[in-house]
Amino acid sequence: LSKREVNYSFVNGFLYKGKHHLTVIGCIGDSITQGVGATDQKMFGYPAQMGRLLWKDAIVHNFGDSGSSMRDDLDAYTNTYAYMDAVKAAASADIYTIMLGTNDTWQDTAPWTDSDTELYNNSCLGIMESLVKKNADLKFVLANCPAYFGTAGNIATPKTRQIQEALVSIVNDAGYPTTFFDMYSATKTMRIYFPDQVHPNDMGHLKMAEPFAEYLRTLATSTTNEAK
Numbered sequence: 001l002s003k004r005e006v007n008y009s010f011v012n013g014f015l016y017k018g019k020h021h022l023t024v025i026g027c028i029g030d031s032i033t034q035g036v037g038a039t040d041q042k043m044f045g046y047p048a049q050m051g052r053l054l055w056k057d058a059i060v061h062n063f064g065d066s067g068s069s070m071r072d073d074l075d076a077y078t079n080t081y082a083y084m085d086a087v088k089a090a091a092s093a094d095i096y097t098i099m100l101g102t103n104d105t106w107q108d109t110a111p112w113t114d115s116d117t118e119l120y121n122n123s124c125l126g127i128m129e130s131l132v133k134k135n136a137d138l139k140f141v142l143a144n145c146p147a148y149f150g151t152a153g154n155i156a157t158p159k160t161r162q163i164q165e166a167l168v169s170i171v172n173d174a175g176y177p178t179t180f181f182d183m184y185s186a187t188k189t190m191r192i193y194f195p196d197q198v199h200p201n202d203m204g205h206l207k208m209a210e211p212f213a214e215y216l217r218t219l220a221t222s223t224t225n226e227a228k
Helices: 046-053 082-091 103-107 112-134 156-173 182-185 202-227
Strands: 023-029 058-064 095-099 139-143 178-181
Touching: 023 046, 023 082, 023 202, 046 058, 046 202, 058 082, 058 139, 058 202, 082 112, 095 112, 095 202, 112 156, 139 156, 139 202, 178 202, 182 202
Parallel strands: 023 058, 023 095, 095 139, 139 178
Antiparallel strands: none
16 A cells, blocks of 8 residues: 555634633642642643633633642641742633632541631632732632542531532622532542542543533633623
8 A cells, every 4th residue: 555644734623713712710729629639630630621621712720739728727728839820820810710628627627616617718718819919800619629438527528518608608798709619519429530539530530620611611601701
């Protein structure tokens, strides 16, 4: 058989006509957001997989930091380089997702008190305040903790989920436009994809990315319409 050189072009599948605004999304979180559990965190962590799923609508940046907590009195996210990067990038972003709480509830093994909840809520407000100072138009999505398949601490317990969902009203009342994504419900049947009980593997990150991306797509489309 003779050999022939064949050139393929995929350019036509990537063309837009007219103006199009790509929504810029930043993902704040702990080791799960950073991509721990994936064979390649930058390639297969859920933010990277969301970026590929949303390529027509959004650019997704990963500001996850392993071991970080929401609360300032624990291993505070605000003490990390990832946080510094998130603040710097806020000026050119449209949406920030925040999924912090697994380390808060893992480290604090005693039943949470109202004081613990207040610390958690105020720390989230502090993060949002710092970001909004850079960009007054920034919108937020709070996600609760993914499902946990072990028994340590208070991770993803009904009370923890209730506290995280109630936080949405608190931050909105403070003037930070925020919606809620239920990551727990999206992952509660995925035990097979969480080999160490808390961190998803490559497929687990994809299973997290798919519903989260679909939710964010509606927000990205809204942002695009506002920009036109």
